Amino acid sequence: MINFSMSRDEFRTLHFEQKPRFLRKCFDPAPYGWSLIDRALDLQDPTRELLKVLYNGRTEPSAYVEEFIDVGLRRRRILKDRLYNMIASGATIVLNRIELVSTPVRDICLEIGRFVGAQTSANAYASLGEEAATNVHWDTHDVFVVQVAGRKHWRLYEPTHPLPISSQVSNERKDEVPATPVFDDVVEAGDILYVPRGWWHRVVPVAGYDTIHFTVAVHTPLILDYLVWACASTLPDLVELRHSLLGDTHDAARVDEAAQVIAKALRDPAMLDAFYTRSQQRERVVTPFNIDALVKQADRPLAAQTRVTLNARQANAESPVIHVNGNPIHLMGDHERIVRQLADTTSIDIESLQARISDIPAEALQTLLRDLARADLIRLEAVVEPLREQLPADL
Incomplete structure (x- = not known):
């Protein structure tokens, strides 16, 4: 869970499209790391668009990917020995749209999307070396830089072309970069840096540290x-x-x-x-299946620490109609009360939700939450309470 230390309205008023924001130690980076990159590489189709290797420019995919026929299907696979050698030599691997193959990254995207109130996607950058993967540039969308391992040195410069759209790239305008950065600091694991679109940035690794970060892009209608x-x-x-x-x-x-x-x-x-x-x-939120907690063990209580998230990034509690996965939801009674509570926060655990609506009995709340989760209206990071062994009476 990310500690944004301000509300959505405060962020939109003070920072969005206006100026950067740096959050130190605002989330636990422990669940992320090279093992997550390994799993994503296992699942990612290594197309030219989804997997890049950067070392003194972009490496052609033919240097580390082969195509083959597998039981009648044309497929691609990464040549591991070549990719390992490139990483060892200092190359940066980039997994575009990593949230499509990584549930933990998808969760980060949803949490940031709920905070901003917009659709999000993520790219991952991972490197063992000290070679910068990119030159100074601006992005054409706002990004949250989520550092999950190691360190990187970021310098941000004020925009010379404010709020660029997708066709307005910085390739031919690098002579405009201001001389003095307005942000010059090292971003460490557990930190998040918000960079508005159009802000020039120069990013270099820190000697002696490997580095993994996600850039969570914010996609808003203009x-x-x-x-x-x-x-x-x-x-x-x-x-x-x-x-x-x-x-x-x-x-x-x-x-x-x-x-x-x-x-x-x-x-x-x-x-x-x-x-x-x-x-x-047009919004869709893809969440993982949880057959065990929602079907197989539906009679077992969910742990108080189970986190609950509404499957909608743009919803807010004041909306007369809340859309989830593209559809207006028509709920009544306690189901609607729960959804309205969830629309007012990025994510909340069951214990805190129970405190907000204390007139609903705990057992009834669990049933209501499972109803909403099975209807794919909410996400439960569901944990069922462990079974307690019955001890003999004479012990």
Whole structure:
């Protein structure tokens, strides 16, 4: 669990798209490390898009991946001896979209997504060497740098092209990098650094340390996306936008009239709500199966420390309708009360949830939570209470 030390509203007001935020020792890095990278490499399809090896630039996949036919299927496999040698020589391996093959990373993405209120994805960077994997650059999305092993030295510089979109990359603009960084520090295991999009950053390993970090990217709809959506869905209904432009004296007046009706339409709260609803309907949260706790041992109590998370990043307790996995949920009574409580927090354990809604008996709460989990509305990091052995009466 991450200690963000501020609320979603505070973060959005003070930092989001504005300035970095550095959180020291805000989570336990112990569950992560090279064994997690090993498991991800076992499961990841090593396509050019999903697996990269960086050493003095990008290494061609043919140097460490082979294709073969396996019982009629064309597959790819990593040539381990070659990859091991590259890592030993100081190469950085990059696993793009690692959350697709790693439940622990998926959980981090969901927690950060719940905090920000947006969709997230993650890339992993792992290296034993002291060679920088990338040159100074900016990203076209906001990122949370989650350092899970070792150390890395980060320098951040103020943006020279604020809030770039995906087509506005920094490759040809490196002469604009400011001379003095506004953040110059070592990020260690257990630290998180928020970097707004457009902020230049230079990242180098620290001598004597291996390093693993995840970059959790935040994917938010932009005002530009709102305009594009409106152009495709609503604005064609406005007759002022359907006039022809013939290159005569009437064009300027028609464009001015169209601009006014566009501005009025875009400010319409109902139109904004329709756009928000569309974004929520497109969201999906993939959670792991838990047949043991939810089906096989459904009569056993869940441990008080079991963490509960709503399967929706954008939901908040004030929303009149909460969407989960693209669907508006229609609940009543205590089921709805629980969902509203979960929409107000990134994650919570059962004991703390029970304290918030203490009028619901503990046994009933367990049943309600299992109902919601089996409906895939919430995620339970479920732990059933261990069976207690019955001791003989004469002992």
